[in-house]
Amino acid sequence: MVNDHELPLTIARIQFAFTVGVHIIFPAFSIGLSVFLTFLEGMWLKTNDNRYLNLFKYWLKIFSIVFGMGVVSGIVMAYEFGTNWAGFSAKAGPITGVLLSYEVMTAFFMEAGFLGVMLFGLNRVGRRMHFFATCAVTTGTLISMTWILASNSWMQTPQGYVIDQKTGHFLPHDWLAIIFNPSFPYRITHMGLAAMLSVAFTVAAAGAWHLLKAKKGGTQADSTIRLMFSLSLWMIVITAPLQIIAGDMHGLNTLKYQPAKIAAMEGDWTSETRAPELLFGIPNMKTERTDYAIGIPLLGSFILTHDINGKVPGLKDYPADQRAPAPIVFFSFRIMIALGGLMLLCGLWSLWLRRRQRLFDHPLFLRVILTMAPAGFLALLCGWVTTEVGRQPWTVYGLLRTKDSASPLALSSLSFSMLFFVAVYLFVFGSGLLMLIRLLRATPEAADNTSDDIMILGSHHHTISQNKDAS
Amino acid sequence: MSGLAFYLPFIWAFIVILAISVYVILDGFDLGIGMLFAFEKKPEHRDIMINTIAPVWDGNETWMVLGGATLFGVFPGAYSTLLPAFYIPIIIMLGALIFRGVAFEFRIMAHSPNHRAFWNTGFMAGSTLAAFCQGCILGGYVQGVHTSHGAFAGGAMDWLTPFSVLCGLSVVTGYALLGTTWLVWRTSDELEARCRRWSKRLSILMILCIIAVSCWTPFLHAPYLHHWIAFPNILFGLPVPLLVALAGFLMWRTLDKEHAITPFLCAIGWFLLSLVGLAITIWPYAVPPTLTLWDVASPVPSQLFQLVGTVILLPIITGYSIYSYYLFRGKVTKADGYH
Numbered sequence: 138m139v140n141d142h143e144l145p146l147t148i149a150r151i152q153f154a155f156t157v158g159v160h161i162i163f164p165a166f167s168i169g170l171s172v173f174l175t176f177l178e179g180m181w182l183k184t185n186d187n188r189y190l191n192l193f194k195y196w197l198k199i200f201s202i203v204f205g206m207g208v209v210s211g212i213v214m215a216y217e218f219g220t221n222w223a224g225f226s227a228k229a230g231p232i233t234g235v236l237l238s239y240e241v242m243t244a245f246f247m248e249a250g251f252l253g254v255m256l257f258g259l260n261r262v263g264r265r266m267h268f269f270a271t272c273a274v275t276t277g278t279l280i281s282m283t284w285i286l287a288s289n290s291w292m293q294t295p296q297g298y299v300i301d302q303k304t305g306h307f308l309p310h311d312w313l314a315i316i317f318n319p320s321f322p323y324r325i326t327h328m329g330l331a332a333m334l335s336v337a338f339t340v341a342a343a344g345a346w347h348l349l350k351a352k353k354g355g356t357q358a359d360s361t362i363r364l365m366f367s368l369s370l371w372m373i374v375i376t377a378p379l380q381i382i383a384g385d386m387h388g389l390n391t392l393k394y395q396p397a398k399i400a401a402m403e404g405d406w407t408s409e410t411r412a413p414e415l416l417f418g419i420p421n422m423k424t425e426r427t428d429y430a431i432g433i434p435l436l437g438s439f440i441l442t443h444d445i446n447g448k449v450p451g452l453k454d455y456p457a458d459q460r461a462p463a464p465i466v467f468f469s470f471r472i473m474i475a476l477g478g479l480m481l482l483c484g485l486w487s488l489w490l491r492r493r494q495r496l497f498d499h500p501l502f503l504r505v506i507l508t509m510a511p512a513g514f515l516a517l518l519c520g521w522v523t524t525e526v527g528r529q530p531w532t533v534y535g536l537l538r539t540k541d542s543a544s545p546l547a548l549s550s551l552s553f554s555m556l557f558f559v560a561v562y563l564f565v566f567g568s569g570l571l572m573l574i575r576l577l578r579a580t581p582e583a584a585d586n587t588s589d590d591i592m593i594l595g596s597h598h599h600t601i602s603q604n605k606d607a608s
Numbered sequence: 609m610s611g612l613a614f615y616l617p618f619i620w621a622f623i624v625i626l627a628i629s630v631y632v633i634l635d636g637f638d639l640g641i642g643m644l645f646a647f648e649k650k651p652e653h654r655d656i657m658i659n660t661i662a663p664v665w666d667g668n669e670t671w672m673v674l675g676g677a678t679l680f681g682v683f684p685g686a687y688s689t690l691l692p693a694f695y696i697p698i699i700i701m702l703g704a705l706i707f708r709g710v711a712f713e714f715r716i717m718a719h720s721p722n723h724r725a726f727w728n729t730g731f732m733a734g735s736t737l738a739a740f741c742q743g744c745i746l747g748g749y750v751q752g753v754h755t756s757h758g759a760f761a762g763g764a765m766d767w768l769t770p771f772s773v774l775c776g777l778s779v780v781t782g783y784a785l786l787g788t789t790w791l792v793w794r795t796s797d798e799l800e801a802r803c804r805r806w807s808k809r810l811s812i813l814m815i816l817c818i819i820a821v822s823c824w825t826p827f828l829h830a831p832y833l834h835h836w837i838a839f840p841n842i843l844f845g846l847p848v849p850l851l852v853a854l855a856g857f858l859m860w861r862t863l864d865k866e867h868a869i870t871p872f873l874c875a876i877g878w879f880l881l882s883l884v885g886l887a888i889t890i891w892p893y894a895v896p897p898t899l900t901l902w903d904v905a906s907p908v909p910s911q912l913f914q915l916v917g918t919v920i921l922l923p924i925i926t927g928y929s930i931y932s933y934y935l936f937r938g939k940v941t942k943a944d945g946y947h
Contacts (some may be wrong), residue, residue, distance in 0.1 A: 141807050173753060187885070191733055198717075200711075201711045201713055202714075202717070203707055204666075205666075205710055205712060206671075206710060206795045208666055208669065208670075208709060209705060209706040209709035209710060209811065210706065211673070212669065212673055212705060213702045215673045215676040215677055215680075216676050216691060216698055217896065218680060218687075218703060219676070219688055219690070219691030219692070220691040220692060220698055220699065221677070223687075223688035223689070223691065223692050223759065223760065224688070226680060226684055226685075226687050226688040227684050227685060227687075227688035227758070229906050230680050230681060230684025230688065230906065230909035231681070231684060231906040231909075232679070232910070234677065234679075234680030234681030234682070234684055234687070234906070234910075235681035235682075235906070235914045236681075237677040237680055237681065237911050238677040238678050238680070238681045238682075238917070238918075239914070239917055240677070240919040241673050241674045241677045242669065242674065242917060242918065242922070242925065243917075243921060245670045245673055246667065246670050246674075246925040246928075246929070247925075247928070248666075249666035249669075249670045249927070250667050250928045250929055250931075250932050251928070251932075252663075252666055252667075253662070253663030253666070253667070253932050253935075253936065254663070255662050256662075256663065257936070258661065258663075258936075261935060262935065281829075289743065296793050299909070306684075306907070308910075309907070309909045309910050309913065310909070312913055331765075363820055372733075373843075381645065383641035409911060418646070447764070455802060463777075493825070544688075544691075544692040544695075544760075545692060545759060545760060545761070546692060546695060546764075547763075548763050549654060549764065550695050550696065552762045553696065553699070554695070554699045556779060557699055558701055561703045561706055561707070562706075565706055565707065565710055568710075568714060569710060569714070572713075572717050573882060575717075575719060576717065586650070596637045
């Protein structure tokens with residue numbers, strides 16, 4: 138159990154995990170969905186096929202809600218570094234604060250500036266300019282991902298800094314080295330693909346729900362739904378295998394730069410060659426062994442080093458106060474891998490059914506895809522838990538400890554904010570989720586066809602009309 | 609202190625004040641519109657009010673993120689002492705902003721009148737509470753923060769004083785006035801007429817708030833008073849109250865006439881003048897009354913690298929923000945423009 142003086146730190150950590158965990162869902166959703174929307178609008182412009190426009194409008198409503206939730210939960214993040222992690226902010230602010238500022242200036246403003254045009258401006262600006270706005274919003278989400286992952290990766294594999302001997306502050310020395318740090322290319326690829334895959338599964342599940350509903354009613358789902366379902370499955374077929382390759386490469390990178398994290402992920406206590414891959418086990422931090430371990434011989438070395446004779450690290454290579462809590466990392470990693478495997482299988486299954494022309498009416502497949510709706514997001518969260526808990530006890534890896542990063546806050550303040558955030562988040566984002574589900578129950582055709590101008594406010598039968606004699 | 613280490617924090621103080629001013633004005637009017645939901649019950653009017661800000665509120669709120677991120681990167685010493693000092697009001701403000709931010713979408717997509725009523729209330733309460741917290745933070749900031757060795761060393765509720773509550777109420781009043789004058793500009797007919805009446809009442813209240821805060825502030829710390837009465841500062845300081853009076857005069861005159869945008873500009877003027885007055889008061893402290901701008905600034909390479917980006921990007925951001933406002937310009941009326 139945690140003792141009294143560690144309790145505020147523990148609450149601060151749980152609070153950060155909770156707020157960032159909820160937040161990351163929305164940007165990931167926005168990244169994947171904006172890419173999808175850009176594709177849909179591009180195809181509409183190219184083919185003039187109205188099914189693409191209907192799908193665009195349908196998902197645009199979802200996007201506006203998800204984006205809004207991302208903005209408000211993101212403001213919390215921008216301030217939480219200061220409120221709860223003053224030690225980290227004071228020391229690492231000269232690096233991570235600057236990267237965050239670049240994110241705001243190059244991405245957030247661009248997204249927000251063009252979102253209004255994207256949501257409300259189709260008839261006001263014409264198709265081409267509107268498409269430009271959609272592309273700008275999408276580019277904004279991608280740029281945003283780039284900066285925040287540069288910042289996170291720098292905290293994992295720091296370089297390009299010097300430490301001020303007097304104050305302990307990190308001083309930037311080489312900005313290119315800071316941004317393009319060793320884990321950055323792998324992390325951004327892994328996260329970008331995760332966003333695409335998560336959204337692909339959400340879109341596919343919405344499609345599956347409508348296909349099942351139509352089947353139950355004895356009718357056939359219309360071609361817009363089928364198009365949506367088919368597109369999302371192609372996306373899965375492409376991104377699921379790519380993600381597994383990217384994950385493998387990310388793992389090799391982690392082995393090189395953060396071997397202690399790998400040891401925790403694998404539940405390995407002693408460094409060894411020809412190591413097994415544990416399928417199950419319960420790492421015990423006290424007895425320094427993994428109980429009830431079931432493993433496949435040689436596979437651990439092969440996966441981690443691509444060589445059955447490869448040497449893998451063990452937790453005992455590191456002092457006890459430099460080990461990550463292995464049980465959490467061990468399980469989150471395995472859940473992520475299992476979900477990744479299931480997602481790949483779904484993709485392969487879809488190829489098989491497509492070939493046999495049963496993609497749209499195989500009941501079991503449709504039910505499985507519906508069940509897999511949150512799979513991408515769950516895997517994404519498990520991946521973040523693995524990498525973030527796995528780099529403990531550090532915030533800046535090997536340099537700044539988590540306990541030295543916290544703010545000097547009273548336990549009562551932290552308890553208040555913890556309860557407050559949990560209450561607000563569960564209520565607000567819970568309501569948001571219910572609203573999304575309700576929107577997805579409508580069919581794309583029902584998506585407002587009365588007006589091209591207004592997509593969101595249109596559903597409310599009011600529009601912004603322009604008055605020529607504006608002052 | 610070498611040249612750059614001396615001058616850069618100057619430039620950055622100016623940029624931070626600019627970003628805060630832009631935020632206060634832009635989010636001020638859309639938070640103000642949220643508050644006005646307490647007085648305007650007609651659904652058509654409420655929808656028009658929302659429609660005037662729906663395409664731009666995201667961008668408005670982004671200035672607040674810019675403010676936080678800039679402090680984090682350029683004045684980390686201020687970021688890491690001020691945020692823990694104002695922990696409680698910041699947390700409440702963030703929660704309030706969440707409620708009002710999602711209410712934009714949720715109230716429209718609500719599936720029953722009760723749900724819509726709930727999110728309308730959330731929009732109103734969230735906007736008001738966020739504004740009040742911002743005012744309390746401002747007041748708490750001006751009255752000073754207890755630090756030791758460059759870190760916050762005060763109590764969790766130090767910020768809560770009669771002065772900070774007065775500042776909270778003043779900001780609520782000021783944002784409401786920005787909201788009503790914005791609507792005078794952007795709406796027509798009955799709603800515009802109501803907003804003109806509200807603007808008058810709020811202007812009187814606002815003047816009283818400005819006088820109260822201005823008279824109280826110099827007596828919070830001895831140096832504050834000194835700043836205002838010492839020569840030559842008084843030459844810079846003196847025009848401020850005169851300009852406040854001038855803006856008040858213009859506001860009053862134009863509210864009765866057909867002027868659309870002038871009252872809004874006057875309200876903006878009041879805010880800018882108040883911020884200038886504030887800057888004169890606390891200069892050169894970043895964390896009054898102990899830490900100066902130079903005590904809390906980042907190392908020179910951080911300030912320089914961020915300055916390059918800011919100088920290039922801020923004009924571009926300003927450019928497409930103006931484009932977005934321009935695109936959705938004009939009076940907003942009820943839907944009659946269906947295609």
